[in-house]
Amino acid sequence: MQPFVKHSGIVAPIDRPNIDTDQIIPKQFLKRIERTGFGQFLFYDWRYRNDGSDNPDFILNQPPYDKATILLARQNFGCGSSREHAPWALLDYGFRVIIAPSLADIFYNNCFKNGILPIRLDEAQVDQLFERALKQPGYKLTVDLESTQISDDQGLSIPFEVDAFRRQCLLEGLDDISLTLEHEDKIAAYERAHGIVAD
Amino acid sequence: MNQTPGAPRTMFEKIWDEHVVHAEEGKQTILYIDLHLVHEVTSPQAFEGLRLAGRRVRRPERTVATADHNVPTTDRSLPIADPISKQQIDTLRANCREFGIRFYDLNDEHQGIVHVIGPELGYTQPGMTIVCGDSHTSTHGALGALAFGIGTSEVEHVLATQTLAQYRPKSMEIRVDGSLGTGVTAKDLVLYLIGQLTTAGGTGYCIEYTGSAIRELSIEQRMTVCNMTIEAGARAGMIAPDEKTFEYLRGRPFAPADFDAAVERWKQLPTDPGAVYDRVEVFHARDVCPQVTWGTNPGQVAPISGRVPDPAEIEDTNQRKAAAQALDYMGLEPGTPITDIRIDRVFIGSCTNSRIEDLRAAASVVRGRRVADSVSAMVVPGSGLVKQQAEAEGLDRIFREAGFEWREAGCSMCLGMNPDTLEPGERCASTSNRNFEGRQGKGGRTHLVSPAMAAAAAVAGHFVDVREWNTEG
C-alpha cells in the first residue's frame, strides 16, 4: 500500500450529508475485476449528464476544484455498502484525504487499507473549512499525519485524531495480511484448541 | 477486556472473547472467523491479491461462495447477456475451483442471495463469527452470530488467514417491549427504529435486539431486522438464540452433526443478567405502524397514516437540507399524504424480504386480486429453495394470476446490477433495504416498505394501509 505521510492539495467541498457508496460509485461499475481504473466513474450520476457529457453544475467539473485531492463533506460520508470500489474510485481519481464530521464504519476502515486518510472533525471545524473552500476556489490544505495537524497558509491549524496503530500502518504503508501472519503460530494454536484442525 | 473472571457478559462479549486469537493493547484484535461467505462482486480483487502474493486460502472448508448480485433473474438456460457480468461470475467460478471453495453456481438449486442461503442451508449458526464482503452480512446475527460486512482488502485478509484484525465495537441494546399490532411486520419495526436512530445513529456499535416484540418474531422476521441494522450505521445486529432458533436450524444440511450438543452450547450464549451495554435504547411496539420511506435514505421514513414532511419545519440544518434534496429527487411535495403517492413499479425481493414467509405475506394480500393497470410488478425469490417451496405452495400461481412476474433467485432490482432496473423518474414500492438515489436505476425513486405493503400498493396503484385492507378484504 502507498504510504501516507504528508499531503497538500486543493479542497473540494461537497455540501451534502449522507453521501452513500451508491453515489460515490454506482453499481454498474462494480463489475470490473481489477482494483484500478475506477476514478472515471467516481460520483458518476452527479458528474455526467444523461448524454455522457460533463455536468457543469457539479463541483468537480469546475476548475480549480477539478484538481482537488482533498474532499470535504458532511456527516455520515460513505454510508451504505461495503464496496471497496468507493475508496478505489476516490484514490484513482486523486483524492488522498476525506474530511467530514462523521464517516460510516466500513468505508472509514476501507480507506486505511488503500492509503487514503479519513479525518473526522467537529461540525464547527468542518463548517469553517467549507466556508474557506467555497469562498476561495483553489483553497489548499496541508495534512500532516506525523504531527496529526491540518493547516492552510492563512494561519489555520487544526489537530486531528487518528488511532495510533492505523496511523503507523499508513505512515509505513504496512500490509495487514503480513502483520497478521506474524502471529501465524497463534492462529494455528487457536485452530488446534478449537478442534478446527486435528492435533 | 480487563474483566473480572465470571463477571456477567453480553452475548456480543461472549462471542468476541471466544474468537480472540491475539490481542495487544492499542492494536486491533485478531479475531478468528468461523464462516466466510463470498460473492462475485467484492471478491475478484481479493483472489487476485492472493495469487500475486503466492498465498492460499487458509480454510477453504469454511468458505462458501455463490453468485447473486449480477445474475439474470430470467431464463437461466440462456447465456448471460452482459459480457462484464458474465466475466465476473466466470471469474468467481474459476477462483473457487482454483482455491477449492464450494460454489453454488447459477444452475444449482441452492443458488441464491448469499444472506438467504447461509441460514437456509444451516451454515449460519449461533455463536459464530461470520463475515462477507457485503454490508448486509448483519442479517446472520438473527441466529445469534456476530456477523458483519467487510471490504475487499479484508476479504483477502480472511481468505489468507481465516482471521480479521478488528477494533472492538461498542455494544448497544435495543429493547422493544410489547407486541407488534396486526399487519405490522418486522420490516416496519426496523424502518421505524432507523427513523428514530437516524442512519448514522448506530455508527460504531454492535446492536443486540431484545424485548418481547423481538422474541415474538419468527427467525425469518428477525433476519429482516438484523439485515437492516447496517442502515442505522451499526456494525452488526444480533438476537439471542432461543427454541425458535434451534428448531429453525434442526435438520438443515450444514447444521452440526451432533445437534443436541450444539444446542447445549448455544444455550450459554444469551447475555447474562446484569451484563452492561455501552448504550441502551428502549422502544414500544405499539408505536410502530406500517412504514413507508419518502426520502433517499432509510431513515427518511413516515407511518402510512402520515404525510411527506415539510423541510421548512425541520430544525437541524443538515437534516433540513437533506430532506429538501430528497424531496426534489423523489419528486414529492411537502404535506402529501403518503397514501396519495402513486407508484409505477413493485419489487418484492432482496436479502431483506425474499424469504418464504415474505412471499406468503405478499401472496395473501394479492390472492384473487389484480395488479393495477398502471403498475408493473415482480417477485424475485431469495434463493432456488425459496422458489421451489413457493411453487410447491402455489404462491407463484397467485402472483402470476394477479399479474406479477415470477423470477429466478438473485439480488435483482435491489441494486439493479443485472438488467432489472427502474427507468428515470419511475416510482417503485420496494421490499429492499436502500432507497439511495439511483440505487434501483438512475433517476429511479424507491419507497421502502414491507412485502404486504408492497403487494397492496401493487393492487391499489398507490400506497394503502394494509391494516385496513385486511379488514376490507
Ligand code: SF4
Ligand atoms: S439483495 Fe441487495 S442488499 Fe442484499 S446482498 Fe443483494 S444487493 Fe446487497
